Amino acid sequence: MPVIEIRAAHxxxxxxxxxxxxxxxxLDLVVEGGGVHGFLGPNxxxxxxxxxxxxGLVRAGSGELRLFDRVVPDALPEVxxxxxxxxxxxxxxPTFSGRRNLELLAMTAGVPxxxxxxxxxxxxxxxxxxxxxxxxxxxxxxxxxxxxxxxxKPQLLILDEPSNGLDPAGMVEMRGLLRQLGSDGRTTVxxxxxxxxxxxxVCDHVTILARGRCVVSGRVADVLATRQTGDVRVRLxxxxxxxxxxxxxxxxxxxxxxxxxxxxxxxxxxxxxxxADHGHYLSELAPIAADLETVFLDLTxxx
Amino acid sequence: xxxxxxxxxxxxERPRLLRAEILRLRSRRFVALLLAIGFAIVxxxxxxxxxxxARPSSADLAQAQVQADQSYQQCVTSNPDIPVDQRDQxxxxxxxxxxxxxxxxxxxxxxGIATALGAGIAALLFLVGTTSGGADWSAKTMxxxxxxESRRTRVLLTKLGVVAGLAVVAGVLxxxxxxxIAAVLTSTRGTWLGKPPDFWSQLVWLDLRLVLVAVLAxxxxxxxxxxxxxxxxxxxxxxxxxxxxxxxxxxFFRSLTPYLVAExxxxxxxxxxxxxxxxxxxxxxxxxxxxxxxxxxxxxxLTLGLAVLVLVTLATYLFRxxxxx
Numbered sequence: 001m002p003v004i005e006i007r008a009a010h011x012x013x014x015x016x017x018x019x020x021x022x023x024x025x026x027l028d029l030v031v032e033g034g035g036v037h038g039f040l041g042p043n044x045x046x047x048x049x050x051x052x053x054x055x056g057l058v059r060a061g062s063g064e065l066r067l068f069d070r071v072v073p074d075a076l077p078e079v080x081x082x083x084x085x086x087x088x089x090x091x092x093x094p095t096f097s098g099r100r101n102l103e104l105l106a107m108t109a110g111v112p113x114x115x116x117x118x119x120x121x122x123x124x125x126x127x128x129x130x131x132x133x134x135x136x137x138x139x140x141x142x143x144x145x146x147x148x149x150x151x152x153k154p155q156l157l158i159l160d161e162p163s164n165g166l167d168p169a170g171m172v173e174m175r176g177l178l179r180q181l182g183s184d185g186r187t188t189v190x191x192x193x194x195x196x197x198x199x200x201x202v203c204d205h206v207t208i209l210a211r212g213r214c215v216v217s218g219r220v221a222d223v224l225a226t227r228q229t230g231d232v233r234v235r236l237x238x239x240x241x242x243x244x245x246x247x248x249x250x251x252x253x254x255x256x257x258x259x260x261x262x263x264x265x266x267x268x269x270x271x272x273x274x275x276a277d278h279g280h281y282l283s284e285l286a287p288i289a290a291d292l293e294t295v296f297l298d299l300t301x302x303x
Numbered sequence: 304x305x306x307x308x309x310x311x312x313x314x315x316e317r318p319r320l321l322r323a324e325i326l327r328l329r330s331r332r333f334v335a336l337l338l339a340i341g342f343a344i345v346x347x348x349x350x351x352x353x354x355x356x357a358r359p360s361s362a363d364l365a366q367a368q369v370q371a372d373q374s375y376q377q378c379v380t381s382n383p384d385i386p387v388d389q390r391d392q393x394x395x396x397x398x399x400x401x402x403x404x405x406x407x408x409x410x411x412x413x414x415g416i417a418t419a420l421g422a423g424i425a426a427l428l429f430l431v432g433t434t435s436g437g438a439d440w441s442a443k444t445m446x447x448x449x450x451x452e453s454r455r456t457r458v459l460l461t462k463l464g465v466v467a468g469l470a471v472v473a474g475v476l477x478x479x480x481x482x483x484i485a486a487v488l489t490s491t492r493g494t495w496l497g498k499p500p501d502f503w504s505q506l507v508w509l510d511l512r513l514v515l516v517a518v519l520a521x522x523x524x525x526x527x528x529x530x531x532x533x534x535x536x537x538x539x540x541x542x543x544x545x546x547x548x549x550x551x552x553x554x555f556f557r558s559l560t561p562y563l564v565a566e567x568x569x570x571x572x573x574x575x576x577x578x579x580x581x582x583x584x585x586x587x588x589x590x591x592x593x594x595x596x597x598x599x600x601x602x603x604x605l606t607l608g609l610a611v612l613v614l615v616t617l618a619t620y621l622f623r624x625x626x627x628x
Contacts, residue, residue, distance in 0.1 A: 076453040107323035
């Protein structure tokens with residue numbers, strides 16, 4: 001059963017004195033249970049609006065949105081207990097301590113008090129939990145927001161740019177946490193991020209959004225495979241002589257520092273044979289995979 | 304970061320939005336500050352009353368009674384045309400008017416000061432309501448709360464209920480505190496002289512009306528701040544309405560005067576209500592006369608209650624409909 005299911009969702013913002021802004025334009029999206037699902041898109045592509053529609057903060061103009069197979073926002077009260085969310089900057093009462101802010105939320109949802117210290121410990125904020133939130137750095141507020149999202153031990157964790165404000169160590173820790181949650185067999189993490197490296201490292205699946213529409217969705221490896229170029233990197237003992245052989249055979253060869261990039265190789269074994277037949281032996285041959293950044297830029301540019 | 308506990312259903316207790324909202328309100332230092340100001344006002348007024356007044360001696364009281372009787376006789380003698388059944392009303396002055404030592408006269412001072420304190424507390428509770436509603440929007444915690452309780456109407460009405468509940472508690476405590484202090488003042492620095500037989504029932508009835516004013520003020524403040532989503536703007540709108548709009552209506556649209564907030568506040572608080580004039584009107588057989596409308600306690604209470612209900616309904620409707628971005 002999909003955890004998130006969106007069919008033909010539209011959302012247009014009508015703002016006084018400004019032209020209408022089409023934020024989501026016929027979005028289809030399915031997120032199956034378990035693992036970490038990345039949600040990528042350039043600024044203004046409709047990621048946050050989609051998340052807000054799922055959480056009932058923004059009403060969709062048309063289309064159907066489901067969480068745990070229940071239509072939202074109507075059935076949101078039935079499923080909200082299984083959802084933890086952090087949308088953009090976490091929002092807390094600045095004059096309350098971090099712990100008091102979490103206490104208020106925990107009380108609202110019926111979460112037992114001991115769970116508060118557990119999540120504070122999880123995000124490394126236990127020592128500063130008694131301080132007022134107004135004294136927190138952006139990273140600490142972000143950690144507190146993640147702690148709040150974890151309070152309910154949610155089956156679906158929706159995180160919108162959770163790395164904002166985190167220092168490098170914090171980002172590494174957070175990615176570890178997300179991987180751990182995504183592999184526990186119970187939790188589905190829906191991660192909206194503009195950090196392509198983060199998504200590539202953490203996510204099993206990815207959906208890329210552009211202009212309010214889904215341009216590609218699937219396993220990260222499959223998405224990357226759609227943009228494989230067939231290029232390989234080769235390293236030779238005698239680079240100049242090797243290149244001459246490749247040029248003569250009709251390959252396009254470009255320099256990659258101390259090795260060569262051979263473009264559009266349909267069969268790597270044939271390349272190896274060709275060079276060996278001319279007395280050149282490879283010390284390295286590696287396919288050059290498209291990274292998510294390349295795929296992302298290609299797809300969003302095309303859209 | 305690592306998950307310190309095994310995943311499982313963490314939601315094991317009954318959700319208590321009401322308790323959470325009470326805790327949220329209790330934790331707000333500005334609310335505590337406003338309530339402390341209210342308490343301080345009661346104390347300052349009480350201390351001032353203690354030093355202003357002095358208790359009359361038995362001889363003073365007896366002499367005042369004699370003077371009051373003499374004054375009454377003089378009035379009756381010099382105005383023989385006053386009908387017998389109207390002589391008390393026209394000529395009778397309470398004996399405390401003749402006391403030279405200015406005691407704390409419970410019959411006069413208690414209801415008046417209770418009204419003043421009640422009005423002050425209502426104003427403070429309007430501020431509490433407005434800042435509570437505004438704080439949720441300025442800190443943008445309202446959308447965050449909806450991740451935990453997605454039923455918007457329930458969220459808004461619970462918050463409003465907590466503010467109204469605080470108004471009941473603060474209003475009752477203020478009046479109980481003042482009544483207790485006034486009783487001590489009367490015993491030490493004043494007199495119960497001139498206390499009508501229904502004094503206590505009238506005082507309790509007045510106190511209840513003042514508590515109602517506090518509740519309506521708090522609810523109106525919260526609803527207004529929720530509609531406008533900003534504390535400062537809500538206070539500004541209130542000021543402009545009370546100072547500008549109501550005066551314009553009083554001057555140019557006198558027939559609408561019975562529906563103004565200020566008039567109805569007077570009608571609700573004053574014993575027996577108030578009479579407001581609604582401009583000139585033609586009365587058959589009597590010619591052109593000033594129109595008058597009696598705003599009884601009940602009528603004014605209903606008018607103000609209806610106005611607050613409209614604000615709350617509008618706040619709820621907008622909160623349900625709004626996109627929270």
